[in-house]
Amino acid sequence: MVMWLADPFEALGELQRALDSFRESNWLQSTPSGTGPYPPLNVFRKGDDFVVVTEVPGIKKSDLEVQVKENTIRIAGAKSVEYSDNASLHRRERSAGRFDRTVTIPVQIDADRVKAEYRDGILALFLARAEEDKPRSIKIA
Amino acid sequence: MAKSQQLAVQQKKEVESKEEKTVPARYYLPNTDIFETDDALTLVMEVPGVEKKDISVQLENNVLRIEGRIDFSKYDGLEPVYSEYNIGHYARAFTLSEKIDQDGIGAELADGILTLTLRKAKKALPKRIVIN
Numbered sequence: 642m643v644m645w646l647a648d649p650f651e652a653l654g655e656l657q658r659a660l661d662s663f664r665e666s667n668w669l670q671s672t673p674s675g676t677g678p679y680p681p682l683n684v685f686r687k688g689d690d691f692v693v694v695t696e697v698p699g700i701k702k703s704d705l706e707v708q709v710k711e712n713t714i715r716i717a718g719a720k721s722v723e724y725s726d727n728a729s730l731h732r733r734e735r736s737a738g739r740f741d742r743t744v745t746i747p748v749q750i751d752a753d754r755v756k757a758e759y760r761d762g763i764l765a766l767f768l769a770r771a772e773e774d775k776p777r778s779i780k781i782a
Numbered sequence: 783m784a785k786s787q788q789l790a791v792q793q794k795k796e797v798e799s800k801e802e803k804t805v806p807a808r809y810y811l812p813n814t815d816i817f818e819t820d821d822a823l824t825l826v827m828e829v830p831g832v833e834k835k836d837i838s839v840q841l842e843n844n845v846l847r848i849e850g851r852i853d854f855s856k857y858d859g860l861e862p863v864y865s866e867y868n869i870g871h872y873a874r875a876f877t878l879s880e881k882i883d884q885d886g887i888g889a890e891l892a893d894g895i896l897t898l899t900l901r902k903a904k905k906a907l908p909k910r911i912v913i914n
Contacts, residue, residue: 728818
């Protein structure tokens with residue numbers, strides 16, 4: 642892609658502009674089974690497959706639950722914010738609580754080939770597109 | 783009580799600074815909690831996606847500057863199809879009202895959370911005064 646050949650300082654700017662243009666599309670429909678829009682998701686295409694990336698800073702790996710079924714993914718967990726005893730609070734911007742989000746991806750996913758990675762507060766789900774869902778080229782007779 | 787509360791999405795705030803950056807990329811303000819104990823001031827900042835090597839903490843003239851950079855090369859070859867949040871570096875500066883022991887700054891990064899522990903300088907420690 643030409644987009645990434647630009648100078649390294651420009652690359653992030655390009656990515657940010659590209660992300661802006663995909664705001665407020667209703668590509669991911671919320672489903673009644675989940676509650677709330679946390680965590681916010683970014684979806685990328687990588688070849689035939691999809692990558693779902695979300696920022697969940699402060700959540701331990703063990704407190705995260707990811708489920709995949711057919712073409713829905715569920716991300717649930719809890720975030721806690723703790724202060725040491727007898728601390729006086731100056732500023733409080735981080736929030737704590739539970740979350741449970743279910744989204745439907747508009748393609749079929751091969752649940753056995755889904756990979757999840759969690760590092761530095763970023764959860765990435767690598768969703769492999771189901772073989773039968775991949776577009777097939779048809780020879781014109 | 784906090785456990786049962788539903789988490790809401792916090793929109794990222796872009797940095798509005800008097801100084802301009804030389805690079806066109808956007809910077810965001812990390813959500814920060816600050817609390818004080820008897821001997822230290824602790825800052826807890828959310829910097830998801832920033833690696834240890836990409837964080838810089840500077841203390842100069844009582845201004846504490848924190849910058850965390852995203853390694854956007856991880857997004858190489860990924861084509862955005864849907865987006866709910868933007869990705870950017872993090873930057874924030876605080877003017878410290880208290881004297882800090884310059885050598886006593888501890889920094890820790892885990893799960894996208896940067897914890898800075900600023901030990902108060904000896905002379906800034908509160909003195910208990912006993913009333914006779």
